Structures are given as structure tokens and as C-alpha cells.
Amino acid sequence: MRSTDSPAASSLAALLAAAPHRPLFLAGALAVLTSMAWWALELASLRFGWSGWPQPPVPPGWAHAMLTQYGMLPMFMFGFLLTTFPRWLNRPSIRPRRSVTVAGAVFAGYLLSHVGLLGMPWVLRVGIALMLAGYLVGVATLAGVLHAAGQGNQHAWSCLAALGLGILGLGAFLGFLFGAPAASARFAVKLGTFGLLVPVYFSVAHRMVAFFSGxxxxxYVVRRPAWSLPLMWPLLLGHLVLDLAHAQAWLWTVDAPLALLFGWHALAWQPWKAMRPGLLAVLHLAFAWLPVAFVLYAMQSLCLFAGRGPVLGLAPLHVLTIGYFGSMLVAMVTRVTQGHSGRPLQMGAVPWACFALLQGVVLLRVWAELARDSYLWLVLATCGWLVAFLPWVLRSAWIYLTPRVDGRPG
Structure with a gap:
């Protein structure tokens, strides 16, 4: 006898498959809460001495970095790129089966990995392997679009190269889980930041921020110089090599030029002209964190060069990750969600609240590096993230699970 839920389930499946961003943005939105809920509990167990909380089979900081950098944020990235690649390259839309497969594999692997963090190493291995399989499908799909287009689109190539490095990073971490040296895991963590996330985020911003403003x-004068991405890549790879070589005292040689590069774009995009509407303003405000982060990286390195030690701790990293990655996530995903659901291109109260609270979370996380009771402030910052994002996630999930308000397909 056929279940009465079948038509509803089929309708929901068809809705999620209607556009590449739907399943991947939904998965990413749920991951925004999952990652930080686990991290909040882990930090609280360390701060308050919860002896019953199961510890991960890998160092907690590595687990946190891997699943946010390779799981939470890339689900949004894949959703965006699987939608925009065909448009950038004048190719037909990607078949729904591909985007659903990427979303299913990466999200299922991400969830399994979090289960594995509760003291189950084999589950963690299976989860990371499944995430890697999702990456392979996603990158192969995007590469197929680029190959079929037969044109040299630098934004597409840059994003694809970064996702390829993401495959390398996941593979290295999986190797670590099966017994490779700890250097493999450290390599994966660093590569996630400077080989995957910064290149994708900046490549997309380089293409879209000035375009949206124009x-x-x-x-408005749209400035998207052709030299930006070719200059960014060697500098980021230089940062990666120096960091992995434990030459942090020399990072200023690449971080100062990166701060100038990103700062030039922040000013060249004339944010003072783009403070209305709010949906445009937040793109510029979010981007402003990127040069600030690399100024802090350069200052930290110069302090090490002068023999003063890492006085800023992990503050530069979290200005980059929470300030830039987190803020730009809210800004860009809200814009795509509004436009692709047939809603007005307006920021709205819930996204504004999320964005504003997130700026406070950045400051809390920086203060945690300087405060006497660091772990307490870390717990507060993580809980602040959950408070900031919960209404935004619920609103976004509702939109992804319901038809467009204008009745159009997609």
C-alpha cells in the first residue's frame, strides 16, 4: 500500500532539485548551526570540566577547522557556483541530479563526521571520505562546464583551482585519519583557509561586488582589474608555504602586499557610494574585514620578526573567518536567496540582525585572545554565533523549502 506521504515527499524533492542553490544552501544553513553547536559544547566541556562529554579522536581545534572550512562554508560555495558557472560561461544549466548528489554527499559526510567526533574514529573516516566524494562530483561538474565553454574565464578558473586544492586538503586529512603524519592534518587545515576559502571568496567578490554596485x-565606475587574481594567487601560496615551514616571522613579506591588494579593492569599489540599499551595503561592509585581517596578520608577523612573540594569538584568523567569511556569507547568500525566491532585493530585519550581531561576535572572539579567562569568552563568542544565526537559518530554510513567491520555476 503506497504511503500517503509519498506525494508530499516527491513534491519536496522536486522543489529542492529545482535549482542548484536550494539543496546546498539548505544544507549549509543547517551546518551553520551544527558546527557551532558542537564547538560550543566542546569549548564548554573544556572550560567547565565536563568529564562525560565525549572527546573527538583528533585535536578539537583541527576538527573545528576542518568541518567549518571544508563542510559548512563550501556547501554555500558549491550552491553558488553550480548556479553561476553556466551563466558566467553561457552554458546550459547544470542537471539537478548533479547538485543534489553534491549536496547529499557533502552534507551526509559532514553530519557523519560530527557523529564521529563523539569518540567514533571510524565514523569520522567514513564522513570525511563521503565529503571527498561530494567534492569530486562537484568539481568534475564545474570542470565539465568550463571545458564545454572553451573560454578562459579567470573567475571560473580561479574558483575551480581553489576547489581542486580543497580536494587535496580533504585527501590529506583523510590520510591523517588513516595513519599519515600529523603534518598532513596541519597542511589540510592551513590549505582550507588560504588555498580554498580566501581564493573562492575573493574571486567571487572580484566578479560580483562591483557588478552589483554598478x-x-x-x-558608478565598475573596477575589476585583470591583474587582481594573478597577483592574489602567488601571495596566498607564499603565505601557505611560509606558514607550513614555521617561518611565521617572515609572513609579513606576503601578508603586507595582500593587505594592500585587498585594501585597494575595498577603496576602488567606492563603498561610500553603495550604502543603499542595505543588501548592497553589507557586501562592502563584509569585504572590509578582508584587508583588516591581513593587516593584523602582517602586524603579528612583524612582532615575531622583532622577537616579541605572537601577541595577537588567533585574532587575525578569526577576523578573517568570522569577520570576512561569516559576514560575506550572510551578505551574499541573503542576496541570492532573495533574488532566486522572487522576493524584493532588500536586506530585511532578520538578515540585518544576523549581520549586526555577527560583528559583535568578531569582537568577542578577538577579545578572547586577550582576556584572562580565554575559554569563557570563547564559549560566549560561539554562543553569540548561534544566537545571531538561528533566526536567519530558520528564515532561509523556510524559503528553500517553499516555492518561489512569484510563481516562477526554480
Whole structure:
């Protein structure tokens, strides 16, 4: 006898498959809470001495970095790129089966990995392997679009190269889980930041921020210089090599130029002309964290060069991850969600609240590096993330699970 839920389930499946961003943005939105809920509990167990809380089979900081950098944020990245690659390259839309497969594999692996963090190493291995399989499908799909287009689109190539490094990083961490040296895990963690996330985020911003501004602001000059990405890549790879070689005292040689590069773009994109509407303003405000992060990286390195030690701790990293990655996530995903659901291109109260609270979370996380009771402030910052994102996630999930308000397909 056929279940009465079948038509509803089929309708929901068809809705999620209607556009590549739907299943991947939904998975990413749920991951935003999952990652930080586990991390909040882990930090609280360390701060308050919860003896019953199961510890992960890998160092907690590595687990946190891997699952946020390779799981939480890339689900949004894949959702965006599987939607935009065909548009950038004038190719047909990607078949729904591909985007659903990527979402299913990466999200299922991500969830299994979190179960594995509760003291189950084999489950963690299976989870990371499944995430890697999802990456392989996603990258192969995007590479197929780029190959079929037969054109040299630098934004597409840059994003694809970064995702390829993401495959390398996941593979290295999986090797560590099966007995490779700890250097493999450290390599994966660093590569996730400077080989995967910064290149994808900046490549997309380079293409879209000035473009969106030019569509709204009268007389706006769109600046997307062709030299930006070719200059970014060797500097980021230089940072990666120096960091992995434990030459942090020399990072300023690449981080100062990166701060200048990103700072030039922040000013060249004329944010003072783009403070309305709010959906445009937050893109510029979020991007401003990127040069600030690399200024802090350069300052930290110069302090080490002068023999003063790492006075800023992990503050530069979290200005980059929470300030830039987190803020740009809210800004860009809210814009795509509004536009692709047939809603007005307006920020709205819930996204504004999320964005504003997130700026406070950045400051809390930086203060945690300087405060006497560091772990207490870490717990507060993580809980602040959950408070900031919960309404945004619920609103976003509702949109992804319901048809477009204008009745159009997608």
C-alpha cells in the first residue's frame, strides 16, 4: 500500500532539485548551526570540566577547522557556483541530479563526521571520505562546464583551482585519519583557509561586488582589474608555504602586499557610494574585514620578526573567518536567496540582525585572545554565533523549502 506521504515527499524533492542553490544552501544553513553547536559544547566541556562529554579522536581545534572550512562554508560555495558557472560561461544549466548528489554527499559526510567526533574514529573516516566524494562530483561538474565553454574565464578558473586544492586538503586529512603524519592534518587545515576559502571568496567578490554596485548606483565606475587574481594567487601560496615551514616571522613579506591588494579593492569599489540599499551595503561592509585581517596578520608577523612573540594569538584568523567569511556569507547568500525566491532585493530585519550581531561576535572572539579567562569568552563568542544565526537559518530554510513567491520555476 503506497504511503500517503509519498506525494508530499516527491513534491519536496522536486522543489529542492529545482535549482542548484536550494539543496546546498539548505544544507549549509543547517551546518551553520551544527558546527557551532558542537564547538560550543566542546569549548564548554573544556572550560567547565565536563568529564562525560565525549572527546573527538583528533585535536578539537583541527576538527573545528576542518568541518567549518571544508563542510559548512563550501556547501554555500558549491550552491553558488553550480548556479553561476553556466551563466558566467553561457552554458546550459547544470542537471539537478548533479547538485543534489553534491549536496547529499557533502552534507551526509559532514553530519557523519560530527557523529564521529563523539569518540567514533571510524565514523569520522567514513564522513570525511563521503565529503571527498561530494567534492569530486562537484568539481568534475564545474570542470565539465568550463571545458564545454572553451573560454578562459579567470573567475571560473580561479574558483575551480581553489576547489581542486580543497580536494587535496580533504585527501590529506583523510590520510591523517588513516595513519599519515600529523603534518598532513596541519597542511589540510592551513590549505582550507588560504588555498580554498580566501581564493573562492575573493574571486567571487572580484566578479560580483562591483557588478552589483554598478547595477544600482548611478554613475558608478565598475573596477575589476585583470591583474587582481594573478597577483592574489602567488601571495596566498607564499603565505601557505611560509606558514607550513614555521617561518611565521617572515609572513609579513606576503601578508603586507595582500593587505594592500585587498585594501585597494575595498577603496576602488567606492563603498561610500553603495550604502543603499542595505543588501548592497553589507557586501562592502563584509569585504572590509578582508584587508583588516591581513593587516593584523602582517602586524603579528612583524612582532615575531622583532622577537616579541605572537601577541595577537588567533585574532587575525578569526577576523578573517568570522569577520570576512561569516559576514560575506550572510551578505551574499541573503542576496541570492532573495533574488532566486522572487522576493524584493532588500536586506530585511532578520538578515540585518544576523549581520549586526555577527560583528559583535568578531569582537568577542578577538577579545578572547586577550582576556584572562580565554575559554569563557570563547564559549560566549560561539554562543553569540548561534544566537545571531538561528533566526536567519530558520528564515532561509523556510524559503528553500517553499516555492518561489512569484510563481516562477526554480
Amino acid at each position: 547595477n544600482v548606483v548611478p554613475g
